[in-house]
Amino acid sequence: MGLKKVLITGAAGFLGSHLCDRFIHEGYQVIGMDNFITGDKKNLAHLKNHENFTFIEHDVTKFIKIEGNLDYILHFASPASPIDYLKIPIQTLKVGSLGTHNLLGLARAKKARLLIASTSEVYGDPLVHPQTEEYYGNVNTIGPRGVYDEAKRFQESITMAYNRFHGLETRIVRIFNTYGPRMRLNDGRVIPAFMGQALRGEDLTVFGDGKQTRSFCYVDDQIEGIYRLLLSDYSYPVNIGNPHEITISDFAEEIIKLTGTTQKVIYKDLPVDDPMQRQPDITLAKKILGWEPKVNRSEGMKITFDYFKSLSEEELNKSEHKDFSSYNNK
Secondary structure, three states: OOOOEEEEEOOOOHHHHHHHHHHHHOOOEEEEEEOOOOOOHHHHHHHOOOOOEEEEEOOOOOOOOOOOOOOEEEEOOOOOOHHHHHHOHHHHHHHHHHHHHHHHHHHHHHOOEEEEEEEHHHHEOOOOOOEOOOOOOEOOOOOOOHHHHHHHHHHHHHHHHHHHHHOOOEEEEEEOOEEOOOOOOOOOOHHHHHHHHHHOOOOEEEEOOOOOEEEOEEHHHHHHHHHHHHOOOOOOEEEEOOOOEEEHHHHHHHHHHHHOOOOOEEEEOOOOOOOOOOOEOOHHHHHHHOOOOOOOHHHHHHHHHHHHHOOOHHHHHOOOOOOOOOOOOO
16 A cells, blocks of 8 residues: 655645645655745755655646545645735735635545645734634725735635535635744745844834734644644634734844844834734634644744844845746736
8 A cells, every 4th residue: 555645735835845844754645736936946955856755846726637646635825925915916816716726626536635724814804802713804805915815715615615515525724823944034924024134134124013913833833733634524714823922013022132133123104904913712723633832932933043044145135026027917
């Protein structure tokens, strides 16, 4: 009997590459798929010659063909940072809709179980705190962030439709802010943004008054939660994140202390629809998965900062405005 086979889309991304590592470690045959619109080949370089890893460069919004059997599919192909999805809004909507539809069809044809990567952004700027899976959200469908939020909300809806109508085995993880090695330094998210500014000797930029909150989960904890959810028998959404909440202003001061820099914090206008509070209620994950985060923020941040310090000067100063002109946004 051969190894179980898993397809991971968005494999060259931050979470996707860590998932490839985890499933190879668990003894799976892994097929990674990415079109490198936001992923990075170096995230998978260490797996290039691994006997249980195969890579396919492909855009999941196009028809997907995989030879042989498949046991599991994990759909992590999507721009996930504001800089990306505001620059390529149509592609973001397409990967959440057309891409998810293609993978649902593939899962049905292969009789595979499909896990989709949803997000805490489905809750919008929440009026309920902390956020439970039963909360429907407070979202702006036509705002600039709507291209990401609505792509993920649709993704959840079509996944549950396939689950109910076709009896497809599906899982939905709602991912809260996650950090760790292999994050893109200049992707616009708060941790790489702060650390990049600290390493370049720039002042740390806080948007708004800094009283908005975030909850940061280390990548190893996130991957463990996703792995357990995939192998569970629960088909409804599950929050996976760290419930330890901190204000952005306090977090900026933590980064200054961690990095040993002397910069100050400067304040700029808050972006449209930026959520004021973000904290997961993980009661359900504890109950059905026996999962909760283990890595405390000070430990995880030190590992992450050491990773960023190891980057070349070229990577450190590379602009976040990646050229997406070759991608069809029509």
